Amino acid sequence: MAELELTDDVPSVADDGVWLTCIECGEDFAPFDAIRYTCDECDGLLEARYADLPTWDDFEGEGVWRYNAALPFEEGVTLPEGHTPLHRVPRLEDDVGVSALRIKHEGMNPTGSFKDRGMTVGVRVAQELGVGRLACASTGNTSAALAAYGARADLETLVLLPAGKVAAGKVAQASLHGARILEVDGNFDQCLDIVQDLASRGEAYLLNSLNPFRLEGQKTIGLEFMEQFFADYETYPDRIVLPVGNAGNTAALYKCFRELRKAGAIEEGDVPKITGVQAEGSAPMVEAVQEGNDEVRRWDEVETIATAIRIGNPVNAPKALPGIRETGGTAVAVSDEEITSAQRDLAEEGVGVEPASAASVAGLRKLREQGVVDSDENVVCLTTGHLLKDPDAAAKAGVDPEPVPNDTDAVLDHLAGN
Numbered sequence: 277m278a279e280l281e282l283t284d285d286v287p288s289v290a291d292d293g294v295w296l297t298c299i300e301c302g303e304d305f306a307p308f309d310a311i312r313y314t315c316d317e318c319d320g321l322l323e324a325r326y327a328d329l330p331t332w333d334d335f336e337g338e339g340v341w342r343y344n345a346a347l348p349f350e351e352g353v354t355l356p357e358g359h360t361p362l363h364r365v366p367r368l369e370d371d372v373g374v375s376a377l378r379i380k381h382e383g384m385n386p387t388g389s390f391k392d393r394g395m396t397v398g399v400r401v402a403q404e405l406g407v408g409r410l411a412c413a414s415t416g417n418t419s420a421a422l423a424a425y426g427a428r429a430d431l432e433t434l435v436l437l438p439a440g441k442v443a444a445g446k447v448a449q450a451s452l453h454g455a456r457i458l459e460v461d462g463n464f465d466q467c468l469d470i471v472q473d474l475a476s477r478g479e480a481y482l483l484n485s486l487n488p489f490r491l492e493g494q495k496t497i498g499l500e501f502m503e504q505f506f507a508d509y510e511t512y513p514d515r516i517v518l519p520v521g522n523a524g525n526t527a528a529l530y531k532c533f534r535e536l537r538k539a540g541a542i543e544e545g546d547v548p549k550i551t552g553v554q555a556e557g558s559a560p561m562v563e564a565v566q567e568g569n570d571e572v573r574r575w576d577e578v579e580t581i582a583t584a585i586r587i588g589n590p591v592n593a594p595k596a597l598p599g600i601r602e603t604g605g606t607a608v609a610v611s612d613e614e615i616t617s618a619q620r621d622l623a624e625e626g627v628g629v630e631p632a633s634a635a636s637v638a639g640l641r642k643l644r645e646q647g648v649v650d651s652d653e654n655v656v657c658l659t660t661g662h663l664l665k666d667p668d669a670a671a672k673a674g675v676d677p678e679p680v681p682n683d684t685d686a687v688l689d690h691l692a693g694n
């Protein structure tokens with residue numbers, strides 16, 4: 277577990293105890309003196325670092341900013357976000373066959389996905405840097421969150437979407453919150469290539485998860501479910517199962533657990549196994565984990581009903597792969613049918629999620645059937661987006677409405693099956 281440690285050295289570039297470090301070459305950078313997303317020296321991914329790491333007693337309040345002692349600022353542009361439920365799902369728990377199963381439903385954030393946690397911090401950093409235009413590539417949720425938080429901060433927002441591949445609810449959100457929406461004749465990864473080009477030419481501030489500050493907000497998912505789970509069970513979960521797209525959450529959770537370890541807030545044995553799930557038609561991370569590769573191969577052709585994770589080039593893979601390996605986790609691919617079936621299972625417990633979110637439960641079920649997950653495990657599944665994000669997928673997975681005449685007796689006849 278050597279990689280669960282962080283360095284003790286505070287570099288001279290630190291600003292109020294915060295700095296950025298390249299995860300590849302270790303170069304340190306001042307956090308807010310210039311706009312940078314990757315390392316000036318080697319183009320490696322950057323990670324925010326802190327001189328002081330907090331423990332549980334240092335947190336107060338609710339939501340993302342409850343954890344401001346672990347964030348670069350005390351407060352941000354808030355709607356507010358976080359403080360999402362950790363649902364009990366007793367029938368599903370029994371059916372899957374684990375000791376405890378809880379659903380951390382990030383679909384209950386203000387714009388209906390976990391992206392709000394990243395944006396509240398990311399947009400605060402954008403204000404600090406004094407940028408004019410915010411931009412992202414998106415399979416939908418990032419654009420919805422960027423549009424809302426950009427609107428709240430009164431900043432211009434630009435979103436690039438793969439044409440025809442984004443669920444209706446998400447496009448509607450970006451539109452009504454006033455983002456300029458460009459529909460690209462290409463996939464998400466190609467949209468992100470363009471946004472990265474725009475950002476490097478100084479045309480926009482990139483707020484995809486390549487931006488290290490987005491992940492600072494998203495790591496509060498981990499802080500929150502660890503606290504919630506402990507409050508109910510007086511132990512931490514053995515495993516966190518989550519859908520993987522650009523691998524930002526996987527990276528953020530790994531960082532969360534490393535920081536908790538470093539602060540002495542948890543023991544090594546308390547670190548949940550990070551377990552990633554992708555759709556079979558879009559599974560480059562699963563391929564790398566299962567083949568033991570250090571690098572993730574970019575998939576040019578990707579397809580799945582779970583449009584949110586229709587991603588072939590997970591940019592956070594260098595941060596996320598060690599997280600899966602070092603915590604003893606794994607990764608698994610599930611079919612679209614398994615995703616839809618898990619979406620129904622959750623809906624039967626009253627938990628409404630979009631298809632990508634249901635992948636976590638589908639993956640857990642598969643790993644349990646394969647014997648990779650034991651029956652005595654305590655598991656949290658992360659559901660990342662709300663059912664209403666993708667009304668078409670929900671309607672297809674659900675039961676069809678039955679037309680009846682405008683007459684009470686006819687309705688009773690119909691109910692009686694006549």
Ligand SMILES: Cc1ncc(COP(=O)(O)O)c(C=O)c1O
Nearest residue numbers: 520521522523524525584660661
């Ligand atoms: C609903 C939903 N679930 C899961 C993911 C995957 O998250 P990540 O990119 O952090 O792996 C995304 C976006 O990528 C998403 O929108």
Ligand SMILES: N[C@@H](CCOP(=O)(O)O)C(=O)O
Nearest residue numbers: 414415416417418484485522
């Ligand atoms: N599912 C994402 C894809 C982009 O991910 P990001 O975390 O890098 O912004 C989306 O909703 O667009």
